Amino acid sequence: MKGGVWRVAMLGLAVAAATLVFLGVEITQLAAEDRTAFTRGLTICGIGLLAVWFVFSRLSRHFGDLERLADRLSGGRSRIDLEPWAGGRGGEVGRLAEAAAGLVRGGGQPAGDGPLADGPLGRGPLGLGPLGGGRMDRAVRAALVLTDDPLLIIDELGRVERLNPAAARLLEVEEGADIGKALLRDDLARAIERARGGGAPASAVLRRTEEGELSARLVDLGLNSGVMLSFPARGMANGAGLTGKRALTLRTAQPAAPLGDDEPLAALPFVALWVATAGVEPDSGPVIAVGTVRLAGSRIFPTVSLALLIDPIDPVPEEATARHGIGTAMVAGERPFAAVWPAIQDALHNCIAVGIGIDQALAALARSATLAGIADPALPQGLDLGVLAASLDPALAGASPDRFAAAFGVVHHPRNGPQGEALAVAELAAALFTRLTERGILTQGQARALVAGGVAAGAAGTSGQIS
Numbered sequence: 001m002k003g004g005v006w007r008v009a010m011l012g013l014a015v016a017a018a019t020l021v022f023l024g025v026e027i028t029q030l031a032a033e034d035r036t037a038f039t040r041g042l043t044i045c046g047i048g049l050l051a052v053w054f055v056f057s058r059l060s061r062h063f064g065d066l067e068r069l070a071d072r073l074s075g076g077r078s079r080i081d082l083e084p085w086a087g088g089r090g091g092e093v094g095r096l097a098e099a100a101a102g103l104v105r106g107g108g109q110p111a112g113d114g115p116l117a118d119g120p121l122g123r124g125p126l127g128l129g130p131l132g133g134g135r136m137d138r139a140v141r142a143a144l145v146l147t148d149d150p151l152l153i154i155d156e157l158g159r160v161e162r163l164n165p166a167a168a169r170l171l172e173v174e175e176g177a178d179i180g181k182a183l184l185r186d187d188l189a190r191a192i193e194r195a196r197g198g199g200a201p202a203s204a205v206l207r208r209t210e211e212g213e214l215s216a217r218l219v220d221l222g223l224n225s226g227v228m229l230s231f232p233a234r235g236m237a238n239g240a241g242l243t244g245k246r247a248l249t250l251r252t253a254q255p256a257a258p259l260g261d262d263e264p265l266a267a268l269p270f271v272a273l274w275v276a277t278a279g280v281e282p283d284s285g286p287v288i289a290v291g292t293v294r295l296a297g298s299r300i301f302p303t304v305s306l307a308l309l310i311d312p313i314d315p316v317p318e319e320a321t322a323r324h325g326i327g328t329a330m331v332a333g334e335r336p337f338a339a340v341w342p343a344i345q346d347a348l349h350n351c352i353a354v355g356i357g358i359d360q361a362l363a364a365l366a367r368s369a370t371l372a373g374i375a376d377p378a379l380p381q382g383l384d385l386g387v388l389a390a391s392l393d394p395a396l397a398g399a400s401p402d403r404f405a406a407a408f409g410v411v412h413h414p415r416n417g418p419q420g421e422a423l424a425v426a427e428l429a430a431a432l433f434t435r436l437t438e439r440g441i442l443t444q445g446q447a448r449a450l451v452a453g454g455v456a457a458g459a460a461g462t463s464g465q466i467s
Contacts, residue, residue, distance in 0.1 A: 186346035189304035261445025266297035271351040272426035275361040291418025293426040307419035324467035338372040358382035
């Protein structure tokens with residue numbers, strides 16, 4: 001904080017003090033014979049020096065307060081403690097600390113009558129949460145418009161919260177759209193993890209879902225507050241253009257590393273998978289929707305997710321729509337399976353797929369891949385949560401997904417589309433893995449042995465994750 005302003009102020013005070021000292025010396029020489037003038041002159045110089053000292057002490061305290069406030073605000077949210085300060089300091093710095101304390105508290109309105117207290121904004125900083133007010137929302141929108149580079153903010157589920165016109169033209173998305181329709185989530189997830197792990201903006205090359213790649217900068221906005229992405233025009237894959245498209249060969253996925261039986265469940269990469277088909281029966285017809293959410297053991301990463309609707313060309317039967325709520329109008333105009341398969345493959349790469357009736361879900365993907373002319377789709381191995389749950393509690397054999405969730409204490413949330421369905425699968429998987437750890441089942445081999453022993457109990461299984 002003690003930068004240029006501090007140095008200029010201190011230089012000015014030093015000059016003033018030196019001038020007063022010089023005048024005092026001159027007075028002692030010129031007015032030595034006149035005691036009245038001598039006393040008056042020295043008194044004036046003394047008062048001047050006291051005034052300089054007073055200004056110096058006030059400025060020192062002011063800049064010191066600013067420096068301490070900056071130190072507190074520079075820490076993580078868990079380390080920010082401004083309440084005692086905001087309650088006991090006056091002046092501009094005190095009011096600034098009070099406003100910052102209100103933002104940290106997340107109340108939508110800082111304590112006191114600050115300019116940020118215009119009303120609720122949402123779910124986080126920069127228009128994504130309860131940390132700001134109406135003026136901050138307008139400021140964010142103004143910043144998005146004023147910047148020449150494409151800029152957008154996505155929430156923790158990968159939906160576009162805010163974007164400027166340049167980003168809309170570049171990515172061909174709008175507010176509320178799934179970013180996975182424009183960018184491959186696998187690339188985006190790795191870049192987000194780097195930004196969060198390093199605590200600083202991260203640079204990345206992000207592949208489009210169709211063709212091309214873009215240079216991007218990412219900033220993590222904090223827990224449950226999303227991510228900001230910018231696409232510097234100078235770093236575009238094709239120069240300074242806004243299309244960001246060029247012909248290239250997409251990188252071939254590296255062969256999956258073997259996930260052995262001795263690997264601990266807590267460290268294994270899992271992906272919760274939900275699939276909907278257009279068949280009259282769940283295990284028939286082409287795939288028309290896919291949802292995935294990534295897990296590491298029992299830790300869920302909602303941002304690392306995929307939600308796709310797929311146009312099967314033919315109308316969706318009413319029986320299928322009644323099962324999963326996805327009708328012909330919803331998928332009309334979406335991309336065909338062959339076009340979205342690379343994104344699905346990236347989401348499943350080097351993971352163990354988990355779900356209730358996971359074998360049927362993987363079989364449906366294989367069937368649609370064959371129909372789309374995709375040779376050797378290289379699907380992952382699966383771990384059936386339904387059979388696993390029935391192995392822990394035989395009374396759950398053949399139970400519905402909602403009953404499984406209730407039995408393992410999973411909070412019920414509305415399932416809005418493929419992403420909501422996949423998140424429900426992930427939460428059930430996390431609860432099951434926690435229960436397995438409590439039972440002393442710690443490795444993949446032990447879990448698969450448990451499933452093998454419970455196949456008979458789960459044979460009635462459900463097709464809960466293939467609708």
